[in-house]
Amino acid sequence: MSRPQCSRCLRPLTHCLCPLIPSLDSRTRVLLLQHPSEVNHALNTARLAALGLMNAHLVVGEVFEDLPALLNVPGYRARLLFPAEDAQPLQAYTPSDEPLLLVVPDGTWRKARKLLHLNPLLAALPRVTLAEGAVSRYRLRKAPGPGALSTVEAIVQALQALETPTSFEPLLRPFEALIEGQIAAMGDEVFQKNHGPG
Template identity: 90%
Template sequence: MSRIQCPRCLRPHSHCLCPLIPSIDSRTRVLLLQHPSEVNHALNTARLAALGLNNAELIVGEVFEDLPALLNQSGYRARLLFPADDAQPLQAYTETEEPLLLVVPDGTWRKARKMLHLNPLLAGLPRVTLAEGGVSRYRLRKAPGPGALSTVEAIVQALQILEAPVSFEPLLKPFEALIEGQIAAMGEETFQRNHGPR
């Protein structure tokens, strides 16, 4: 028998995160393109980001038929937050008149690359990148490399750069509560054995 879920945050009612989810305005519009395999993931951080940002939209899929309309939103310049040799640092956009439409693929690196491959319009967007050396608070997962962040962490870092001095840290509150809940459920001993310092 499955537990009753909150229809908003998709967590079991007993672990609902909605009271911790902020409601933050941003000049930057965030478009999250989520791979279907992430929807039911216990740590669905893209959903948390979309719920906490008033100027964000979350779309689930692998191929996005309405991508032209999504990317050509009046008053915004679309940029893909994804690494590439020619990706520009987000700091280059802090003084621009026209706000960004920050397009963020959500999935494993392999699945995100597949989404780009299946959506040439997406792959063709100019890319932007975060400053190197970001440290993830995602203590339950081994990062694939230095600077690897969860989706919500990457969005917070991007918005902190683009919209300083506005703070987007409140977006991380439900994320941190989610991690603490997972650690509590597995027990400190199991957490230390599997995720503690080596």
């Protein structure tokens, strides 16, 4: 028998994160393209980001038939947040800059690359990247490499780079509560054994 679930954050009602989810405005529009395997993931950080940003849109799928329409948002320049040798580091807007439509694939690195492979229009977008050296707060899994962040962390870092001095840190509150809840559920001993410094 499944536990009653919050229809907004999709967490069990006893662990609803909605009171922690902010409602932040941003000059940047964020388009999250989520691989279907992430939808029921316990730490669905793309959903948290979409709920906490007024100018964000979450679409779930593998092949996005309506991608041309999703990318053609008047007044925005579409950029893919994904590493590449020619990716441009994100920099703060100048007053005259047209804001970005920041396209963020959500999934494991393998699944995110698959989304690009299945959607050539997505793969063809100019790419942007985050500053090097970011450290994830996601203490429940080993990062695949330096600078590997969860989706919500990457979005926060991107928006802070683009829209400084505005702070998007409140977006991380439900994410951190989620992690604390997972650690509490597994118990400190299990957490230290599996995820502690080692």
